[in-house]
Amino acid sequence: EHFLKYKARGEKRMPVALLLGSPPAITFASVHKLPKHLDELAVAGGLVGAPINVCKAKTVDLIVPAEAEIVVEGFLDTEWLEPEGSFGESHGYMNLKEYNAYFDVTAITRRKNAVLVSIISQVTPSESSLIKRVACAPAFLHHLQHHLNISGVTRVFMHEPLTNLRKLIVLQLKSDTLEA
8 A cells, every 4th residue: 555655656666664573562563454544563562561662764764663683674666566476375376476566675784693583374273373363353353342332242263274264253242142
């Protein structure tokens, strides 16, 4: 969405900062489906009970978490796309070649003795799907209680079969709502 906004304004380059290894609250907030008006760093700060320490990136006009292990800075070209792929996917099929933006790297900064932290993303259940499930279940609960006004729902659990389609969602209800 940001890329399309830069392109629509006729800006040929979009500043980008890629984090490799960030504090866990930032990783968690980054995969959560947040409303567009919420800042992921503010949500991460809410999770840890304090503001996230940030600093200005070296070569792009962005702020980045000060405790990030590695920060790769640069620009995405909004005019030109490059062919990418094809790649083998986790379910055994080949993803077709696509045209995507490319990243012109302008700086790489890191903490002294940086540790490359990653999340293993594979066929579910995996680390990435568990983080998504933990993030999505409260969002479903909030939607049911506050947007659909179903106050009897007290908990949502999302079962993940190997297809990662969440075909089964378990709702826990207040006991008095079951008697009605």
